[in-house]
Amino acid sequence: MRTEKSRGKGRKGQMRIIEALLASFLILFAIAFVNLFALTPTSQTYEASELEKVGFNVLHDLDEQSLLERYIQYREWANFTAALTVSLPTDVYFNLTVYDLNWRVVNTAAPISYGTAQVFSSSFVASVVYIVPGYQGVYSPKILVLQLVRG
């Protein structure tokens, strides 16, 4: 009789353990599951916005020194590439395309870039559009599209 009773109590005790385990796993699972749907700021997205600011800053700086218009007017693409190379952080790859108002590429002969084409297939490419109105007061607008990727 005593043996039967203690067996029953022992099973109850085991069930409590199993219940406690199940409850704990349920809580852990719930937290893990909810965490999947949590919206957190992804640093890459913000990195792109930071790169856009860097890109605008560099183009603006070159424009302030009247160098952008000169590079474009005299097609100094090698100088343009060198200027971007020293002005941008060393771990940033860039690709700049110069368009006229009809979106025809002006620098077809010489790409202004640093880094392979594969680098720019990443989903986190920052892009800056900058307009240069002309050279020494002559209206001849060009559109610059600068793509930037952190290496």
Next chain:
Amino acid sequence: MAGELLDYISSLAVTGVVFISAVLVIPSMNYVSLLQVDQQQLRNVAEQVFKTMLLEPGYPVDWGSTDPFDQNSVNRIGFADENSTLYVLDSDKVQRLVANNPIGSIEYDRVRELLGLEGYGFSLSIVPPFDVAVENEEFEVAPSRVDLELDVTVLNVKGGPIPNAVVETTIIYSTKKGDNARLYVIVEKSLTDRLGVCEVEKHTDAPSEEQFSDVIVVFRVSVANVSSLFAVYQRVPSNDIAEINYVGDNIVLTVPEVTPRGARWVDNIIDFDWESFISMYNGTRSNDDKLTYGEGYKVWSHTFRGLKHGAPSLLIMGFWAVDAGEGRRCILIAGPNPNLFGSRVLQYGDPDGAKGARCVMKLQRDVVISGMTYLAEIIVWKELS
């Protein structure tokens, strides 16, 4: 009875293990998210601080040009030139970040207070976009002849060579004829090779009846016309003769605590810039141009109208002074420091604070000071409480 006790003990142990695992696992599951949130917060703080520093002139708008300088009179901080466009900084404000500046600097804690950065630390530098190293092959200055052979290497900030950089070398000689001192200037241009190196070689005989006193060499380097840098090569360190500074329209010279402590006289001042090379002042070797440790002669100050507007990058000065071991002669030096090394602010703030921080944010912008491009870099971190 014993079996029941065993059940309770084992259930307690299992619950304890589950609890401890949960305590360890849950935070680590959220760690990445929390880190990203921390990083984003820090990025926002860093961007805001950098924006304030580089785009705001502060208040009073000419706070950097006040003489004498009182850091408590600055109500709002910002280093932008109030009359210029984006990212153009005022050289007077920037030089207040140079530590041990004899004309007054602003302390790190005061800047943090003005920026509302309690709980955060930062470190700021304003340096050229490339480095110039000068290797001395030969630098002999004899009374009758000067022989110079220097190797100039232009490197990017990561140490890679920059080919086709234009190196303009300006060699300034001082000579004496009796008690009179004269200056001669030679300018040469060359390009760096594939390894970023160019050689500067010059052998010059003294003009008749004159003797060479000193030589100073200044390099102006540009890449695609965009960036430029001054790197000075001189025989006597600037701070052995006088500490050169200018604020507003005033040039201020102070006597450093070095030996020999003999009196020195200001002979010449030259405004050296990217575009120009202007003689500003010729001294008379009277008490008006004397600098020494005696009372009343420790500081030399002179107002030059339009100096602030011209914003020279470098001042070159001829002094009639004692050179240790060689006696009194005309000595050429450049300043202010650290402009003569091509930088504006080598490091400001807490240099080691970022090492122990969990999150660090680094931002970089191009800025223009006195018509030259520099890289401004800020590192911000949250201090451990």
